[in-house]
Amino acid sequence: MDNLSALRQTRLFEALPEPQLAKLAGLAKATRFSQGDAICREGESGSELFVLVLGSVRATKGGNDEDVATIGSGSYFGEMSMASPDHKRAATIRALEDCEVLVISGDEINVLADKDPSFGYAFYRALARGLAQRMRVAANDVALLKSLARKS
Numbered sequence: 252m253d254n255l256s257a258l259r260q261t262r263l264f265e266a267l268p269e270p271q272l273a274k275l276a277g278l279a280k281a282t283r284f285s286q287g288d289a290i291c292r293e294g295e296s297g298s299e300l301f302v303l304v305l306g307s308v309r310a311t312k313g314g315n316d317e318d319v320a321t322i323g324s325g326s327y328f329g330e331m332s333m334a335s336p337d338h339k340r341a342a343t344i345r346a347l348e349d350c351e352v353l354v355i356s357g358d359e360i361n362v363l364a365d366k367d368p369s370f371g372y373a374f375y376r377a378l379a380r381g382l383a384q385r386m387r388v389a390a391n392d393v394a395l396l397k398s399l400a401r402k403s
Contacts (some may be wrong), residue, residue: 252304252351253276254276254277254281254353255272255273255276257279257302257304257353258275259272261326261327262326263302263327263377263378266380267373267377271370271373274363274367274370275355275370275374278355278359278360278363279302279355280353280355281351281353282352283349283351283352284346284349284352285346286346286347288345288346288350289344289345290346290350291328291340291343291344292340292343293311293313293339293340293341293343294340295340296339297332298332298333298336298338298356298357298358299329299332299354299355299356300328300329300330300332300333300355300357301327301328301329301352301354301355302326302327302352303322303323303324303326303327303328303350303351304324304325304351304352305324305350305351306323306324306346306347306351307321307323307346307347307350308321308322308328308344308346308347308350309321309322309344309345309347310322310328310342310343310344311342311343311345312341312342319342321347322344329344330381330382331382332357333357333378334378334382336357
């Protein structure tokens with residue numbers, strides 16, 4: 252699958268206008284990870300956004316590798332690094348099977364956004380929507396956990 256098609260199928264970029272999506276696809280580097288490979292590690296610096304084209308990954312936290320989430324094809328991770336230049340990875344992401352991933356450099360996105368403000372506006376608007384959606388899900392999860400804890 253080509254970069255443009257893969258990005259078009261990713262929820263984060265579903266509302267990104269086609270010209271901006273094509274520019275983003277030009278920045279994306281197709282990368283393969285084998286089962287068990289660490290794609291990024293908790294606590295490390297990083298400015299890349301990852302789009303999972305094919306396969307699944309496991310997100311873990313802490314020294315005991317506590318499961319946080321399983322992420323499948325068409326999803327993305329690493330988006331927090333786009334919003335904060337001094338960001339440290341919040342989890343370790345490891346391939347559960349052989350995976351095809353698009354890696355997009357935050358530095359390259361920022362250079363393009365500086366040169367092309369319409370791209371920057373569209374990209375960061377899409378990113379803000381994605382972060383807001385994840386915050387809603389997290390808030391609902393916290394509310395549910397608090398409710399369950401009160402019942403115990």
